[in-house]
Amino acid sequence: MLHLETIDEAVAAEQLAKEMQYVDESKAREIEQELAQSKQQGYQPVTDEEWKAHHSLNLKFDLYVIPFCTLIYLFCGLDRANIGNAATDNFTQDLGMPATAINTATSWFIITYVPFMPITTYFGRRVGQPLFLGVAGFCWGILTLSQAFIKTEAQLIAIRLLVGFFESGFFSTAAAYISIFYPRFNLAFRISMFFFAYAISGGFGGLIAYGAFNISGSLYGWQYLFLIEGSLTILLALITPFWLPTSPGTAWFLTPAERHYAEKRMVMDSSENLADAHRISKRDILETLKDWKLWMMLPCAMITTMGPTGFTTFLPLVVKGLGYSGAMANLMSVPPYIAGACLVLLFCWSSDRHHERCIHIVIGLTIVIIGLALTVALPEEQVHARYGALIVLLAGTFIATPLNASWLAGNTPDPGKRALVLAFNGWGNIAQVFSSELFQSKYGPSYSFSMKVLLGLMILAFFGYSFVAITLRLVNRHRAKKVAQMTPQELEEENLSDTRVGDKKLTFVYGT
Template sequence: MERTIVPEKGALDADHLEMVLDETARGVQSHYVPVTGEEKALNKRVNRKLDCFVLSLLALEFIFCGIDKTNIGFVATSSFPKDANLGPDAIPHSLSLFSATYVVLQPVMVVLARRVGVKYFLAVQLVLWGGLCMCHAAIRNSGTLIALRLLTGAAEAGFTQIGNYYMSTVYPKAELAWRVGLFSGMYSIAGAFSGLIAYGLLKLETPHIHGWQAVFLLEGGFTVLLGLLTLFVLPRRLATAWFLTGPERAHALYRMEVDLAGTQEEADVHSTVVTQRDVVDVVTDWKKLGTVLCNVTSVLPVTAFTTFLPLVVKGMGYSGNDATLMSAPPFIAGVIGLLIIVRSSDHFRERSLHTVFGMLLGIVGCIVMAVSDQNALRYGFSYVCMTGVFVGGPLLAVWLAGNTPWKGARSVMLGVNGWSNVAGVIAGQIFKDKYAPRYEVPLIITICIMVAGICGLVFIRFMYQRENRKRAAEIATWDAQRFAEESASQVRRGDQRHTFMYGL
């Protein structure tokens, strides 16, 4: 059935408009796809420059976000607990308390970053948490450790979600998962680098400085330098990107309009405010809030293993610095698995089942680590586990961003998604010293939580499919006037509009 439609902003050419209408009629979410050879070449140039100046900087910052967050786990196998006069379970408790500020402040930080400007906000964040990381070198008791972890959690709050939000405003949906995967994969790289850096620096012992102090000073200092670099490199908005030519900026903006055809309005394109309606739209959307809850189950093993994997590996027969060194390679497997799965996710334009597949790999790895009596086999399956568990966080963030086209609501939604880091609190309470050296009980609890998350994701996917079919059947009877009325509706906006199809 042929249809005509009056596009709200009149910005789409005939080829792209026909593509959007066809996908909507089939109940499939619309995506920007370059049509001509010239457009494909221009699109590649834009992506190449964005990858070079935006993605690479954010990825490097995420490496040091992960390093500064997890280095306390790597120095735990050194003389740090003794030199710093730490009590029993001080390090697990510090992880939970880090999450107490880190998790609670997530939505506030993302909204503030949207209001102030991501480049300025990130610069301040990196300088603050880098400086606090350096202060860890002066820890002499459990109270100081707890205070610094609380402050560091507050300083780092929202970084991941701010990065995800920013990239969702410069990359089309079909090209976003790969970039978010590269960005998020740096957390896994951070685990490997942190282990390798810690292994080297922990051997540095002089009359004036301990190895663990060198770890905190070096890693925190480099983070401060990255914060200063952010001010000069990261563009405030896509429309003012200094590294793009005029035609490239025009194309970069145009493809985002195509990607959000019929769901975005001029009032939201350049706005930096977050309204009460943005908040209400988020807190009343049970499917998206359910996705956040499922995200807790997917990031739990990530949060646990990036801090406690050296201790788990230690229970496999390794000791001291060797445990730190042997815990690094599984993180490399995590990066490789993440990149393969997110590339497939972009290719098939599918998020939920790819997330489920990654979680299933994590479950298989955890089962063997929990029940096997062979340490070599347990260590081998830590690779299997890590190959899958890093997938959930980035893919579910992309899923939420793609299904929240209104930018004000998207910033709130991704901020709320940051609450999934409550998994850090859970991990800190599960992986207690009393379960060492095998940690069977924490691993079994982790498996049960991930199974519940998989069931939730499958159900939410089914409900989105059902809604898409309902909307496709409804708009099949519409004429041009009805389409125009929907595009101008003040009652419904963004994904609430019946012309919007949810991504799966």
């Protein structure tokens, strides 16, 4: 039988109270560390048997849930960014559109993508995430396929508006969905798989585009591109509701004992996980709107999102500006994405292993800053050196966003509020409006101005995330002092009452 006992925090607090006549800074640090090791900081197996069951369960979710969600997100990235690939095959010229049509369509995409995130996420949680992901994927797959037959810029904009709507709730819904299967410090690496998919979607899209543009037929190369990617998305979406379970307790690939343990460990990770899997209450909405962490981190998320959203769409154009041909520009965009995909996995794995978010984020931003600085400083005629700088830049550009989402998810124990927090955090994607303006053709072929602006913004994000971490540590220290002065009865009341909920409880320790 698995050992499922947790730390008796009331006894621990009573022992601390006996030892303390007053609370000083050093004692506060000790209390903070003790709380950080308790269940308030996430589920940790105790016995060898429990560790074995824990790893076995994670492995099954890693094999059945994560790859499928990752594959859907890969096609989400493909269908979002494929107009950038199409642009290298004379997409706008063939339809008689201005060169800025791609930038305009990208900006219009955001008009529905960003504002509808909380609404579609709420709806997805109400109907069940697997069904929502399947329906949304089917709809944007149909729209992607239909792009092969557009004739005017107005039709392109209309389709991009609809694609934005159906993709709007995908990431926050999928991230919230993943968070119901894994304890909080097993989460970042799994969410990073989405960004691994998003990163390789650029490279994979480049390979598909290279093949599509070399098809000999009655259609343009960019038409084959839209037809291929749209058809694959539709096929995958039709399978989704039947493959993905709605919760750990309904996973078709687990034994009854494994389902029971899967639910138990999530309750031990946070008692808030007892809540109805499909419920979002009025209190969840109000608590989300009042969550200071969300609004502190949103500007940072917005800045760091400019890298992934900008480069996944416009990297083929930037590479083409270095002197490579249309088809070759798509092929040469693959290595930077591979570098980005590998590094995001490495950093998120390390972040989970060390139970730390901020330092990993700022190191990732440092890599981006170095890449941008090299791109700006190197002379335009040094094509290969500037291409190498792009690889450095892309290597770091995907790191911050999944760690930002994991940081927020881990610090939001209530599942309903967590889904909404991730949805509102998705408003950072409004940065795509600015990134599409930064990569207008008038700044090409070198895009030096665009790189300089991004360099300044990434430095700002570096200090922004550092400020968030310092603030959270100060809050933890303040709470540790209060907990040390509480009686066992007060501590029990704090844990059981609804006066403060979720991360508002004094015994909750924020991850940094």
